Amino acid sequence: MSGAAVVMIVAVVLIVLALVYYLVSTILALRQITAGLDDVIAGVGEILEKTAPVGEVVNNINGNLDAGVDLLEGLLVKKAGLVDSMGLIEGLYPGAAAAGLRNFPESTEIEAPRIAEVYTKGTLTLARLGREAPIAAANPAGPVLRNAAGGSLAARRLYPDIRQSKPELMPRSPVIGTDAPEQYEQRDDIGKPRKRMPAR
Amino acid sequence: MTLWWIGDVVLLVVILPVVILLLHRVLSAARSIVPSVRSIAATAAAGSKDLDAVPLLLTTQEQVAQTVAGVADYGGSLDVIVDDAS
Numbered sequence: 001m002s003g004a005a006v007v008m009i010v011a012v013v014l015i016v017l018a019l020v021y022y023l024v025s026t027i028l029a030l031r032q033i034t035a036g037l038d039d040v041i042a043g044v045g046e047i048l049e050k051t052a053p054v055g056e057v058v059n060n061i062n063g064n065l066d067a068g069v070d071l072l073e074g075l076l077v078k079k080a081g082l083v084d085s086m087g088l089i090e091g092l093y094p095g096a097a098a099a100g101l102r103n104f105p106e107s108t109e110i111e112a113p114r115i116a117e118v119y120t121k122g123t124l125t126l127a128r129l130g131r132e133a134p135i136a137a138a139n140p141a142g143p144v145l146r147n148a149a150g151g152s153l154a155a156r157r158l159y160p161d162i163r164q165s166k167p168e169l170m171p172r173s174p175v176i177g178t179d180a181p182e183q184y185e186q187r188d189d190i191g192k193p194r195k196r197m198p199a200r
Numbered sequence: 201m202t203l204w205w206i207g208d209v210v211l212l213v214v215i216l217p218v219v220i221l222l223l224h225r226v227l228s229a230a231r232s233i234v235p236s237v238r239s240i241a242a243t244a245a246a247g248s249k250d251l252d253a254v255p256l257l258l259t260t261q262e263q264v265a266q267t268v269a270g271v272a273d274y275g276g277s278l279d280v281i282v283d284d285a286s
Binding site for chain 1: 201204205207208211212215216219220223224226227230231233234237238240241243244245247248251252254255257258260261264265267268271272275278279282283284285
């Protein structure tokens with residue numbers, strides 16, 4: 001066998017060895033990929049299984065909530081009127097009236113009345129005395145006049161002077177009843193016909 | 201004989217390096233896919249775990265239905281009690 005033939009054989013063997021090494025390595029890598037894809041498929045399968053009822057449930061929830069919104073909007077507009085409804089909404093949630101009511105598209109064109117800022121003088125007085133805590137907490141006219149938790153002087157000043165100056169010897173209220181300390185004789189004419197006065 | 205030697209040289213200098221280069225590129229591409237597949241598998245597992253709370257939607261659905269039913273009852277009562285604006 002000539003030297004050239006031996007070299008040829010060696011070259012072919014080298015090529016075959018390279019092919020074997022790289023192809024086996026590639027096969028191992030592809031097996032790892034296959035195993036990873038199996039994990040992916042399992043995870044995606046779980047996701048599909050868990051999300052299967054979501055659409056139906058969410059649609060059901062949205063349907064119920066839509067019915068609730070329709071009910072509340074309709075009731076509010078029916079009871080307060082559309083204009084005052086927008087005023088109430090604006091008073092409770094400033095800026096919300098601009099969005100309007102879903103079932104009343106014309107509500108977006110209404111200029112909401114400032115219902116939340118309109119109080120009578122009596123309401124403001126009570127509020128500043130602390131008797132209406134939610135109003136007194138945000139009274140624009142000034143601080144509350146009375147400490148609702150401890151003070152009572154401002155409230156007592158609303159009553160006549162004889163009551164607020166606390167006199168020491170005020171007549172006690174009479175005690176009535178069968179066991180009252182002071183008993184009176186029973187009149188005989190009680191229950192009888194009324195006496196007629198002599199005619200003039 | 202000269203052709204034999206020329207064939208040997210071509211085989212060793214040209215064909216063998218080209219074969220090795222091509223096989224190396226195939227192996228590199230296959231190996232580069234492995235970490236991507238592993239990260240996708242981890243992400244799918246995490247996404248599946250995040251969806252463990254989905255069955256609670258059934259409870260939410262029931263609660264919403266009950267709440268809306270209560271609101272409807274209150275609304276009906278208010279409709280009777282409170283006078284209409286018009």
